[in-house]
Amino acid sequence: MALRFEILGRFNRARAAQLTLPHFVCQTPLFMPVGTQGTIKGLTTNQLEEIGCQIILGNTYHLALRPTSELLDEAGGLHKFMNWPRALLTDSGGFQMVSLLHLADITEKGVTFQSPVDGKPMLLTPEESIQIQNRIGADIIMALDDVVRTTITGPRIEEAMYRTLRWIDRCIAAHKRPHEQNLFGIVQGGLDPVLRDICVRGLVDRNLPGYAIGGLAGGEDKDSFWRVVAQCTAALPEDKPRYVMGVGYPLDIVVCSALGADMYDCVYPTRTARFGTALVPEGVLKLKQRAMADDFRPIDPSCSCMVCKNYTRAYIHCLVTKDAMGSQLLSYHNLYYIMQLSRDLHSSIIEGRFPKFVCDFLRKMFPEGDVPEWVCNAMEVAGIDISSCCAPYPFPSYQEHNSENCFREEEIDMKSGRL
Amino acid sequence: MKFNVKAWSGGARAGVLEIGSCPNPIETPALLLSTRKGLPHFISPDLLSSLPYPDCRLLQVSPLHFLEGLPTRNISKIGGLHRMLSLHEYGIAAVVRDSIFCLPQAIGSTKLGASFETPCGRLLIKPKDYMEMISHMGPNIWVALADEVPAWVTDKRNKISVDRTFRWLDDCLALNPAGGCAFGTIVGGSNLEERKRCAEEVAKRNVSGYWIGGFGLGESIDERPPLLTAIMDILPDDKPRMISGLGLPEEVLQGISAGIDLFDSTYVYSLTLGGYALTFPLDKHRNHYNMQLSQIGSDSTKINLRATVYRKDLSPIVANCTCYTCKNHTKAYINHLLNVHEMLAQILLEIHNTHHYLMFFRLIRETIKDGSFEQFRQSFIESRRDHLKGEAVPA
Numbered sequence: 039m040a041l042r043f044e045i046l047g048r049f050n051r052a053r054a055a056q057l058t059l060p061h062f063v064c065q066t067p068l069f070m071p072v073g074t075q076g077t078i079k080g081l082t083t084n085q086l087e088e089i090g091c092q093i094i095l096g097n098t099y100h101l102a103l104r105p106t107s108e109l110l111d112e113a114g115g116l117h118k119f120m121n122w123p124r125a126l127l128t129d130s131g132g133f134q135m136v137s138l139l140h141l142a143d144i145t146e147k148g149v150t151f152q153s154p155v156d157g158k159p160m161l162l163t164p165e166e167s168i169q170i171q172n173r174i175g176a177d178i179i180m181a182l183d184d185v186v187r188t189t190i191t192g193p194r195i196e197e198a199m200y201r202t203l204r205w206i207d208r209c210i211a212a213h214k215r216p217h218e219q220n221l222f223g224i225v226q227g228g229l230d231p232v233l234r235d236i237c238v239r240g241l242v243d244r245n246l247p248g249y250a251i252g253g254l255a256g257g258e259d260k261d262s263f264w265r266v267v268a269q270c271t272a273a274l275p276e277d278k279p280r281y282v283m284g285v286g287y288p289l290d291i292v293v294c295s296a297l298g299a300d301m302y303d304c305v306y307p308t309r310t311a312r313f314g315t316a317l318v319p320e321g322v323l324k325l326k327q328r329a330m331a332d333d334f335r336p337i338d339p340s341c342s343c344m345v346c347k348n349y350t351r352a353y354i355h356c357l358v359t360k361d362a363m364g365s366q367l368l369s370y371h372n373l374y375y376i377m378q379l380s381r382d383l384h385s386s387i388i389e390g391r392f393p394k395f396v397c398d399f400l401r402k403m404f405p406e407g408d409v410p411e412w413v414c415n416a417m418e419v420a421g422i423d424i425s426s427c428c429a430p431y432p433f434p435s436y437q438e439h440n441s442e443n444c445f446r447e448e449e450i451d452m453k454s455g456r457l
Numbered sequence: 458m459k460f461n462v463k464a465w466s467g468g469a470r471a472g473v474l475e476i477g478s479c480p481n482p483i484e485t486p487a488l489l490l491s492t493r494k495g496l497p498h499f500i501s502p503d504l505l506s507s508l509p510y511p512d513c514r515l516l517q518v519s520p521l522h523f524l525e526g527l528p529t530r531n532i533s534k535i536g537g538l539h540r541m542l543s544l545h546e547y548g549i550a551a552v553v554r555d556s557i558f559c560l561p562q563a564i565g566s567t568k569l570g571a572s573f574e575t576p577c578g579r580l581l582i583k584p585k586d587y588m589e590m591i592s593h594m595g596p597n598i599w600v601a602l603a604d605e606v607p608a609w610v611t612d613k614r615n616k617i618s619v620d621r622t623f624r625w626l627d628d629c630l631a632l633n634p635a636g637g638c639a640f641g642t643i644v645g646g647s648n649l650e651e652r653k654r655c656a657e658e659v660a661k662r663n664v665s666g667y668w669i670g671g672f673g674l675g676e677s678i679d680e681r682p683p684l685l686t687a688i689m690d691i692l693p694d695d696k697p698r699m700i701s702g703l704g705l706p707e708e709v710l711q712g713i714s715a716g717i718d719l720f721d722s723t724y725v726y727s728l729t730l731g732g733y734a735l736t737f738p739l740d741k742h743r744n745h746y747n748m749q750l751s752q753i754g755s756d757s758t759k760i761n762l763r764a765t766v767y768r769k770d771l772s773p774i775v776a777n778c779t780c781y782t783c784k785n786h787t788k789a790y791i792n793h794l795l796n797v798h799e800m801l802a803q804i805l806l807e808i809h810n811t812h813h814y815l816m817f818f819r820l821i822r823e824t825i826k827d828g829s830f831e832q833f834r835q836s837f838i839e840s841r842r843d844h845l846k847g848e849a850v851p852a
């Protein structure tokens with residue numbers, strides 16, 4: 039084990055902790071931006087430090103293709119290669135293969151796929167995934183799991199869960215740098231509470247440095263989503279970090295943190311920036327809209343990032359989706375926004391004002407009090423009274439609720455599922 | 458705006474330009490950073506301040522960029538360009554064309570206005586429209602609208618271009634926008650007499666400086682010196698001279714040798730897009746430059762970071778370079794970023810290339826001040842020629 043996890047404060051299930059990793063001392067809850075190919079699109083590493091990023095995620099599949107794990111090893115690991123002094127996490131590569139390559143096939147040996155380089159069949163085994171991740175050298179590495187879409191049902195879910203448990207032992211056995219890198223296991227089991235329970239118990243028996251809740255944020259309904267998170271966080275050990283994979287909507291981060299999760303990752307904040315969308319307390323702001331050309335306010339008047347301190351919506355409007363600078367500035371703001379959210383979660387839990395923070399957050403996002411039912415249900419389980427920001431009667435379907443051209447996240451194209 | 462020439466070395470001159478918004482005077486010859494909608498193409502404002510100071514404080518902005526998405530009256534509502542860009546301590550020069558996305562289209566120009574090929578299609582800009590944009594934007598310097606023509610047009614068309622250009626200059630000056638210093642434009646293509654005629658007429662006008670147009674539009678590099686010299690002989694010495702269309706180090710040296718003070722940095726942009734990094738030594742005492750191992754697309758002034766030879770090269774682009782890129786990243790990393798089409802490659806390259814070119818200008822100013830400019834220029838050009846000759850010899 040190469041980490042220390044100290045809980046600094048709690049509110050019911052929610053916790054604020056200090057996670058000490060080989061390269062950085064992190065404060066949780068935290069969000070990890072996705073730097074697929076050894077860079078967060080359009081931002082320099084010193085900007086990422088300024089923004090307050092603590093851990094960056096690298097995608098093993100992409101890095102293994104280019105620049106290759108051998109080269110990263112020669113260069114002294116990904117930290118040195120990209121000059122990132124803080125913490126890194128790499129995924130196992132399995133999810134990328136299954137989602138990016140149509141011909142991927144999962145067998146007991148591993149994930150078979152067609153090489154995107156020469157088309158030859160290739161095999162990624164748990165051993166190989168760990169070997170590659172050992173070479174990349176991230177602070178946290180992920181076990182290879184058998185990933186299935188959350189929306190499918192039937193025996194395949196069960197098979198995947200048991201295979202994930204069998205593979206964890208192969209991952210543990212293959213892990214050569216347990217004193218420098220932390221291997222996290224991934225809880226699978228679809229939306230089935232019985233399977234999730236078996237998987238959690240199986241993984242906890244292995245006494246891993248941390249645990250991830252996988253197979254979510256893939257297009258399942260929100261009520262199923264939070265229930266799986268709530269079930270897993272309740273069953274996972276108190277003294278280990280819990281990471282919900284693929285979560286990046288601010289609302290989801292707040293809800294999962296209330297349920298006792300600590301870490302999140304998603305391409306959403308940076309990807310949506312490239313499409314001209316800014317994250318703001320009211321939801322999102324689409325800067326491509328023509329009305330923005332006449333809007334001389336900052337993106338988010340309450341934000342203190344470099345972009346909001348200096349630029350108007352009108353100026354960003356003329357940059358977005360046309361010029362590189364548009365996505366650079368919006369990515370900067372969006373990451374800053376989500377890092378500030380993480381910091382606010384941390385401090386409000388420690389300072390004992392977490393429920394008030396949640397209510398303020400919900401009130402800004404749902405000024406009409408139309409907080410979605412799944413959020414209300416999750417907050418009840420989390421023991422957080424949000425009655426002060428909910429309308430007394432169920433709200434008649436969502437509607438545009440203010441004149442600031444803000445939309446809720448639900449209105450964004452969510453078909454892509456785990457972005 | 459104040460301008461003083463401090464030293465001469467042959468035709469080259471070193472001066473000091475004081476612009477109201479810049480707290481420190483800027484030494485010339487100087488490089489104006491090429492921008493897209495007011496900001497450098499890839500260098501965000503927080504990184505901009507890491508470039509050599511105050512050398513990096515001059516920006517060139519094309520008003521045509523804002524036709525895409527932001528009416529210039531909104532720039533005025535925001536409080537002008539400096540305010541909108543949050544670059545209060547920078548000097549901004551407005552030039553219609555940007556030499557990259559917005560180029561003069563002589564065929565479409567009429568007696569009413571100049572035509573440009575832009576990302577929003579072909580546009581006809583009349584002096585009145587242009588001056589309205591200028592007064593909305595409030596740059597420190599604005600260059601009068603010109604009828605620029607390529608080198609290959611007929612004498613008749615070239616003559617029309619000169620006539621129109623000083624008529625438009627009068628129109629622009631008559632519209633007299635609030636603030637901002639006017640630079641008169643000199644055109645005339647490759648015709649010596651027309652160049653002289655234009656310079657003589659423009660020199661009579663009440664302007665704060667001059668912009669030399671019509672270069673980089675198809676003429677050969679050898680045609681330029683007599684044209685430039687003829688223009689400079691006519692223009693008064695006490696006003697700054699800006700040029701567009703000269704980018705390569707040799708071209709810059711050629712322009713400086715003729716007495717030009719201000720250049721644009723579109724060359725840095727094209728290098729950056731091509732994956733190139735400037736590497737020539739910035740040392741005036743070193744006459745014989747160490748030749749880099751020759752690779753495809755590389756020569757003695759630059760390297761192509763896409764080349765596989767850099768795949769495992771864990772050294773910075775230039776060992777003693779103090780730019781953000783060289784202090785933090787290796788050639789191998791940039792090679793990887795280029796391979797996987799990541800935007801950070803362009804950010805890092807634009808930072809290094811801009812830094813390197815600004816330092817090149819700093820070096821040039823030193824050689825002018827100590828009287829060794831011509832010597833420096835000759836050795837620079839010869840070492841490059843030798844290198845090219847060396848390349849031509851079959852292995």
Ligand SMILES: [Zn+2]
Pocket residue numbers: 337338341342343344345346347371374375
């Ligand atoms: Zn902001």
Ligand SMILES: [Zn+2]
Pocket residue numbers: 774775778779780781782783784809812
């Ligand atoms: Zn450099």
